[in-house]
Amino acid sequence: MDSININDYLLFCTLMFVIGVVGVLVKRNALAIFMSIELMLNSINLLLAAFSVYMNDPAGQIFVFFIMVVAAAEVAIGLAILVMVYRYTHSVDIHLLNRLKW
Amino acid sequence: MKIYLFYFLSILAIYSALMVVISKKPVHTVLYLTLTMFCIAGHYVLLNAQFLAVVHVIVYAGAIMVLFLFTVMLLNLNNEGEFRKSALVRIAAVVAGGLLMITLVAALKQTDILQTTDPTLTQIGLVKNLGKVLYRDYLLPFEASSILFLSAMVGAVLLGKKD
The missing domain is CATH 1.20.120.1200 (NADH-ubiquinone/plastoquinone oxidoreductase chain 6, subunit NuoJ)
Structure with a gap:
């Protein structure tokens, strides 16, 4: 059997999503947390594209395109906020940002 | 292959x-x-x-x-230099991630996915076919995303500007 099963994509994307979740939980560097979020976003994108191909429905790939658009905007804003935070606190450690809690 | x-x-x-x-x-x-x-x-x-x-x-x-x-x-x-979380928090994070993975795999194993087409023959991912769908059915979201980009650009410039 030479074809790739959709379950392989499911397993692979689940694994990558969980790695992203662990990265968000483990890291203290705000930039690294941001990159882990990108990892999660990309695993979901790949799964959406895989289902779109296996179901022969182009709507899934259009949605992946729009998610990429929103992710690009999000990264631009997020990094601008990060640079601003660094300018005020001289660090990207999220433990210094606990004053945002309440 | x-x-x-x-x-x-x-x-x-x-x-x-x-x-x-x-x-x-x-x-x-x-x-x-x-x-x-x-x-x-x-x-x-x-x-x-x-x-x-x-x-x-x-x-x-x-x-x-x-x-x-x-x-x-x-x-x-x-x-x-790397500032790290304490070992306890890191172990708890990895355990939580592993439990999440087990839950997701167990949930996805139950699903019965019906496969309608042979994925090797599909042509929907080509630029020609996807462009037709994008400009016919999804024209309004496509235009709205340009406004989103414009606002994101203005916001990034505003945030990155020195006071």
Whole structure:
């Protein structure tokens, strides 16, 4: 059997999503947390594209395109906020940002 | 042949994703994330989703990773040393992630996915077919996303400006 099963994509994307979740939980560097979020976003994108191909429905790939658009905007804003935070606190450690809690 | 490519790309992507989490220096993290992005672009090619593969390489590996790299170098994070969470928090995080994975795999194992078409014959991922759908059925969201980009650009300039 030479074809790739959709379950392989499911397993692979689940694994990558969980790695992203662990990265968000483990890291203290705000930039690294941001990159882990990108990892999660990309695993979901790949799964959406895989289902779109296996179901022969182009709507899934259009949605992946729009998610990429929103992710690009999000990264631009997020990094601008990060640079601003660094300018005020001289660090990207999220433990210094606990004053945002309440 | 295809299945070997799939496993090669998957293992490389998982490895570099793990290294994103494990590696200490921010520049290494960004470079491993770039490798992950290229692996995912390879997966898109394997799915015959050529439009998405090209857009993914341009947007992620081209624009977003350069933005990350610029930020890392601009903030001079490389010589600061890694500040880490305590061992207890890290162990708890890994255990929680593992439990989440077990839950997701168990839930997905139950699903019965009906496969309608042979994925090797599909043509929907080509630019021609996807462009037709995009400009016929999804024209309004497409135009709205341009407004989103404009507002994101204005917001980034406003935030990045020195007071």
